[in-house]
Amino acid sequence: MNKINYKQVFIIAMYEFKNSCKSFSYFTSLLFPIVIFCSFDKYINNDFKNKTINITKYASQIFAISIPIIIFAISILYISALANLIARDKSSKMSEMFLSFVGAKEQLLGKIMGIYFLIVIQFIVFTLFVIVYTFYTNTPVVIDFINNINLSNLAYSIINIFVSFLLLFTWTAEFASYITDSSQTIVATIPTMLFAAMACIQGVFFSVNSNWFEAFSIYGIIFFLAASFPPVGTFVVPSLILNNVMPIWEAYIILLIQLIISSILFNSAAKRYKYGLLNHKKSNIILKAMNDEFKKKG
Amino acid sequence: MIEFKNVSKNFGNFNAVSNLSFKLNKGEILSLIGQNGAGKSTTFHMLLDFIKPTKGQIIWNKNLKRTIGYMPEERGLYPKESIKNQILYFAALHGMHKSKAYVELKKWMNKLNVVGEPNDHIESLSKGNAQKVQLIACLMFSPELLILDEPFSGLDPVNADLLIKAILEAKNNGTMIIFSTHNMENVEKLSDYIIMLSHGKTVLKGDIHSIYKQFGRTRLSIEGYKNIKLLEDFPGIKNIDFYKDDCANMELENENVGKTLFNKISEDGYVPVFDQHYPSLDSIFKLKAK
Ligand SMILES: Nc1ncnc2c1ncn2[C@@H]1O[C@H](COP(=O)(O)OP(=O)(O)O)[C@@H](O)[C@H]1O
Numbered sequence: 001m002n003k004i005n006y007k008q009v010f011i012i013a014m015y016e017f018k019n020s021c022k023s024f025s026y027f028t029s030l031l032f033p034i035v036i037f038c039s040f041d042k043y044i045n046n047d048f049k050n051k052t053i054n055i056t057k058y059a060s061q062i063f064a065i066s067i068p069i070i071i072f073a074i075s076i077l078y079i080s081a082l083a084n085l086i087a088r089d090k091s092s093k094m095s096e097m098f099l100s101f102v103g104a105k106e107q108l109l110g111k112i113m114g115i116y117f118l119i120v121i122q123f124i125v126f127t128l129f130v131i132v133y134t135f136y137t138n139t140p141v142v143i144d145f146i147n148n149i150n151l152s153n154l155a156y157s158i159i160n161i162f163v164s165f166l167l168l169f170t171w172t173a174e175f176a177s178y179i180t181d182s183s184q185t186i187v188a189t190i191p192t193m194l195f196a197a198m199a200c201i202q203g204v205f206f207s208v209n210s211n212w213f214e215a216f217s218i219y220g221i222i223f224f225l226a227a228s229f230p231p232v233g234t235f236v237v238p239s240l241i242l243n244n245v246m247p248i249w250e251a252y253i254i255l256l257i258q259l260i261i262s263s264i265l266f267n268s269a270a271k272r273y274k275y276g277l278l279n280h281k282k283s284n285i286i287l288k289a290m291n292d293e294f295k296k297k298g
Numbered sequence: 299m300i301e302f303k304n305v306s307k308n309f310g311n312f313n314a315v316s317n318l319s320f321k322l323n324k325g326e327i328l329s330l331i332g333q334n335g336a337g338k339s340t341t342f343h344m345l346l347d348f349i350k351p352t353k354g355q356i357i358w359n360k361n362l363k364r365t366i367g368y369m370p371e372e373r374g375l376y377p378k379e380s381i382k383n384q385i386l387y388f389a390a391l392h393g394m395h396k397s398k399a400y401v402e403l404k405k406w407m408n409k410l411n412v413v414g415e416p417n418d419h420i421e422s423l424s425k426g427n428a429q430k431v432q433l434i435a436c437l438m439f440s441p442e443l444l445i446l447d448e449p450f451s452g453l454d455p456v457n458a459d460l461l462i463k464a465i466l467e468a469k470n471n472g473t474m475i476i477f478s479t480h481n482m483e484n485v486e487k488l489s490d491y492i493i494m495l496s497h498g499k500t501v502l503k504g505d506i507h508s509i510y511k512q513f514g515r516t517r518l519s520i521e522g523y524k525n526i527k528l529l530e531d532f533p534g535i536k537n538i539d540f541y542k543d544d545c546a547n548m549e550l551e552n553e554n555v556g557k558t559l560f561n562k563i564s565e566d567g568y569v570p571v572f573d574q575h576y577p578s579l580d581s582i583f584k585l586k587a588k
């Protein structure tokens with residue numbers, strides 16, 4: 001197996017990051033959550049400020065429910081951004097030439113990293129906004145909220161989001177590599193979106209009631225196995241640690257196993273991605289990507 | 299040096315390339331000739347390690363870094379990008395320094411006569427100019443091997459000459475070059491070796507001189523001979539084409555027929571044109587492709 005050329009990965013990531021930063025749609029997606037946040041402003045000011053609702057009691061639960069929702073929201077914003085990058089390469093017919101000096105793995109990882117950078121900027125902008133908001137409106141509710149979430153759980157949740165996207169993005173890229181013209185871009189995002197939507201709903205239900213969990217029961221073990229498969233665990237595990245029913249070391253083991261499985265799957269996905277890039281025949285991209293004909297032919 | 303040793307490629311049961319062998323040294327140009335679907339692009343894809351041969355070996359000399367400049371049949375660049383940004387991006391991925399790459403870009407834009415400025419957007423360029431920019435992307439980092447898939451398609455004769463010049467310059471710098479074409483015009487000017495493929499099989503192979511020799515000077519043109527119609531039944535002449543009143547092109551069974559014919563014709567007096575030559579690559583190609 002060839003070693004990955006990380007220098008090329010970084011160059012591609014920076015290129016795609018800079019290009020996307022220039023685009024109008026990125027700013028829309030950057031400001032979109034802020035607009036939603038502002039719409040809750042009234043409730044925050046009236047109810048929380050006057051302490052008619054005790055946020056401290058529910059902070060962990062609210063945060064637990066929001067993890068799968070955050071993952072889904074990011075999917076909506078960035079999965080199509082990734083598919084667009086690949087569609088641009090394919091429809092401008094430059095991917096074959098590009099492949100002659102940048103390997104499929106480097107291309108795939110570079111584009112995913114580029115999108116990760118965008119997400120990081122989104123987090124930073126949103127955090128800055130919340131800080132400014134807190135001081136400007138003198139609303140301690142956000143500080144109260146964060147004070148009531150264990151910092152190591154918060155750190156876990158953030159790492160968890162990025163692990164979740166390694167596989168969600170890889171899948172999207174795999175489908176997108178079969179695009180022959182840009183009108184098919186949206187089709188390439190469907191499988192991943194459907195998965196993310198389903199997993200999000202399950203994650204939300206799960207976090208409402210997670211008290212059944214016991215690490216060393218038979219259900220606990222079955223859960224451990226199921227959640228080790230990425231990105232299933234990333235949607236459900238955070239609620240268990242935030243509700244203090246799963247020890248954090250077990251959560252980290254699940255995360256690590258998911259990361260390892262993701263990177264193994266990444267390798268085989270990179271092969272299909274390469275085959276997709278070389279494929280110029282117009283066809284149903286989902287069927288084409290799922291059927292393993294590249295094994296016979298490649 | 300690169301060597302293909304009995305390389306075959308099957309797609310399922312379909313045999314796209316079979317038993318292809320050749321060697322290519324520094325500074326040599328090989329042209330792959332063949333109709334659409336002959337297996338030229340598949341050969342390139344194996345050389346680029348996009349796909350693995352079903353059988354046989356592709357051997358690279360150990361001291362090569364395996365840098366390849368590749369211009370595929372499917373041509374294109376990012377339409378919304380400027381020439382400069384596009385080329386500098388590629389250069390960075392090749393590990394080339396920005397300032398050096400920019401100097402190279404300007405040099406090559408000048409040499410290939412690209413109409414436009416480095417800051418122009420790719421989508422504003424004509425097809426031929428965009429193709430030249432893509433060629434610059436292949437040439438500017440001085441690759442060890444240059445692979446050009448149908449490089450002359452879409453170029454007018456003036457630009458084709460510029461391309462030939464650029465290829466010859468790369469050759470003189472020691473680059474190994476392989477290009478494919480189904481158009482014979484430029485093959486003769488460029489190639490050291492020719493391989494002709496038909497349905498994946500090698501039907502002809504060697505340097506141009508020996509290929510011509512193999513066929514001999516079996517083509518004859520005569521002009522200004524008033525008894526030309528008498529040649530219709532002359533022994534050893536095939537496929538004779540008359541034109542005007544006193545001209546004809548014909549094929550000879552072998553070179554020696556020319557000698558007897560010349561002796562006979564000159565008995566009738568002065569004939570301004572008697573041109574006995576090798577068949578054109580074009581006609582060899584058509585003959586072999588059958
Ligand atoms: N990935 C593939 N799967 C199946 N058949 C292929 C594939 N690539 C090429 N072929 C077939 O192999 C033959 C040779 O193709 P190609 O090398 O592209 O020809 P050329 O470049 O000489 O026109 C064609 O008949 C083509 O249909």
Ligand SMILES: [Mg+2]
Pocket residue numbers: 335338339340371447
């Ligand atoms: Mg071809």
